[in-house]
Amino acid sequence: MSVATVSRSFSGSQPVSAGVRERVHEVSRRLGYRPNAVARSLRMDATKTLGLVIPNITNPFFTEVARAVEAAAWRDGYSLMLGNTDEDPKKEERYLDVLLGKQIDGIIISPASATSPHLAEVEAAGVPVVFLDRAAAGVDAPVVRADGRLAVGALVEYLANLGHERMAIISGPPETVSGRERLGTFLEEAERLGVEMPPEMVRAGDFRQKSGERAMRELLALERPPTAVFAANNLMALGALTEAKKAGVAIPDDLSFASFDDSRWFELMTPSISAISQPLEELGEAAARLLTESLEGGGGKPESVILDAELVLRDSCVEPGKKPS
Amino acid sequence: MSVATVSRSFSGSQPVSAGVRERVHEVSRRLGYRPNAVARSLRMDATKTLGLVIPNITNPFFTEVARAVEAAAWRDGYSLMLGNTDEDPKKEERYLDVLLGKQIDGIIISPASATSPHLAEVEAAGVPVVFLDRAAAGVDAPVVRADGRLAVGALVEYLANLGHERMAIISGPPETVSGRERLGTFLEEAERLGVEMPPEMVRAGDFRQKSGERAMRELLALERPPTAVFAANNLMALGALTEAKKAGVAIPDDLSFASFDDSRWFELMTPSISAISQPLEELGEAAARLLTESLEGGGGKPESVILDAELVLRDSCVEPGKKPS
C-alpha cells in the first residue's frame, strides 16, 4: 500500500483493484485521512478555486449575482474566494495580488476603476478573467452584463409621455461602463424627445447610498426641483427615497421616481416603485460558466454575454403637477 | 542568488542585505515572478484562508455579516472562501469536506442542521470552528450571535399592551437555536402575560421567503385570524408582507406586524415596519476575530460572544380593531 496506490484510489486517475481500493478507503476512514488539496494543487498546477472580486457584496445586485456564481461554480467543482473591494482601487489591486499568489484558476471581477494595471498582470499570468457588469480598459476579457440602454430609453420615453419636462438623474460614476451607459442613454433619449437636461439635473453619485441621499437633497433644494428622478442603481435609490421621505415629499404626487435595479421591496412599497430589472441569476451563471468553460475547454477566449434589462412599471411615476384630490 | 535568498527577501523571515533584496525584487518584477502561496501553504501548513459557510448569502442578515467577516479577515491577512449551503445539510457536508481538504485555517459556519457529524470531523482535524447565529450539538466551539430574548419579550409585551389577544408567530425551523429561541421566548412571554397561543397561531417556517408567504396565507384564512403577526426573520417577513399586500389586508389597520431582523427598507415603507435589529457588523467582526485570535494566539478556545438585539419600534403596530377613520 504505497502512496501511489492511495493517490490512485482517491483520484481514480489509474485503475486500482476493487479490494485494494476498499482497504485504502477503510483505513483512511479509520485514521481520518483526507487528501491534501494544497499538495494536489501544487503538483497539478490547479486549485479548483475561482476569485470573485466585487465592489460591495451588500449591494443586492452583487449579492444576487454572487449567489448565482457560487451555485454555478459549485456545480462545476470549483470553490469561490470572495473579495470585497469597497470600490477602493487600492484594495482591489491587493486582492488581485493575493489571489494570483494563491494560484486561483480564474477570476470574475467588477473593477472599481476603469483602468487597472494589475489586471493586465493577471492576464499576463495566464489566469482567465471575466468582467462582471463593468469592464476595465486594456484587458482583453469577456464581459457579462445587462444592456440597460433599451430599458433606460423606454423609461425616459415613458416619463416624457407622462408630461415630465424636468427630469433628473442620479448617475453612477462615469468611470464605470454601466454608469456611463445609463447616464448616456438617459441624456440621448431626453435630447431625442426634446427634454432639456440642464447640468443641475444631473448629479453624479458613486453607486452608494450616501451619494443618493446627497443627490436627492440637492435636487430638492433646487429653485425649480425636478418632477421626476431616476436613480442609476438600487443603493442610490434607497438613499434618494430615504431623503425624499425625510423631506416630506410625497411620491408619486410631488415627485415621480424610478430606479435602475429592481428590489424585492419595491413591490411592497407605497407606492410600488418602477424599476429596471436585470437578470441577476443569468448574469452570475453566465460569468461562472464563461470561466469554467475556458478553463476546461482550454480553447480561445469566450464571447461576451450581454443580456437585456427590463423596465418594470409600477406606481411611482405619474403625470407631473397632479396633486392628490 | 539562491532560492533561499529569494524566499528570505520576500518573507523577511531572516535578514537579507539591502542590496541583494533590491536585486531580487528588481529581477522578480522583470520576470513577473510572484511567490506561490500554494507551495508556501504546503510547507507552512497554513493557508491564510478562512471558510465562511452560510445557508444563504441572499438573506440580508448573512449578507451584512459576510461583509463584516470579509473586512475583518482581510484586515488580519486572511482570505475568505464562501460557501452557500441553501439550508441543505448535504451540501453543507460536502462543503466542509472540500474546505477541510483545501486546508483552510478556520471556519465560520451557520449550520443548516442541529447536528452535524461532519463538523465533528472538522474539530477532530484541529481546525478552529466558530458558530454564527446557530450552533450544532456535539461540537465544542464558541458561538457568535445576538440574543433575541430581551427584544422578543419586549415586543410581545408591547403588543399585549396595545391590546392584542390573538397574536401569531411565523417561526423559524426548530432545529436552529435562533429559531427555537425566538419561538420559545415569544410563547413564554405570551403565557406570562396571559395571552393564549393556540397551535394555529404558530406556523413553522424555514427562514425562507416562500414559507413566510404560505404562513401568512394560512393565518389570513383562519376563521379568527390574528390581529398581530410576528415573523421570525427578514425573509419570512418579506414573504408575509407580500402575501398581506396581495390579500389586501392593510397594515397596521387590519393587522399589526413586526419582524425579527431589521431592513434598510422598513424605514421607507408605509407604514414603516417595527423590527428587532441585530448588530450585524459587530457579529461578523466578532466571528472573524474569534477565529484569527485562536489561530494566532494558539491559546484555548475563545469564549462565545452574545450581543443584544434591539427592538426598533415604528408604525406597523397599533391597537387591534382600530379601523381607519
Next chain:
DNA sequence: TACGCCCGCGTAAACGTTTACCATGCTTGT
C-alpha cells in the same frame, strides 16, 4: 598580526501529492 565571532548567504531536506517508469506475478496462447 592573529584569533574568534557574527552576519549573510547557499545547500539540501521536507511538506503531500501525481505520475512516468519499473518490477512482480498472473493469465493466456501455443
Next chain:
DNA sequence: ACAAGCATGGTAAACGTTTACGCGGGCGTA
C-alpha cells in the same frame, strides 16, 4: 510447460516554498 503480455502496485522525481545547518569572510579585539 513455457514465453509473452498485461494488470497491478511500488519507487522516485517533481511541484515551489521554508528553514536548519554550514561555510566563508569581514570586523573587533588583544
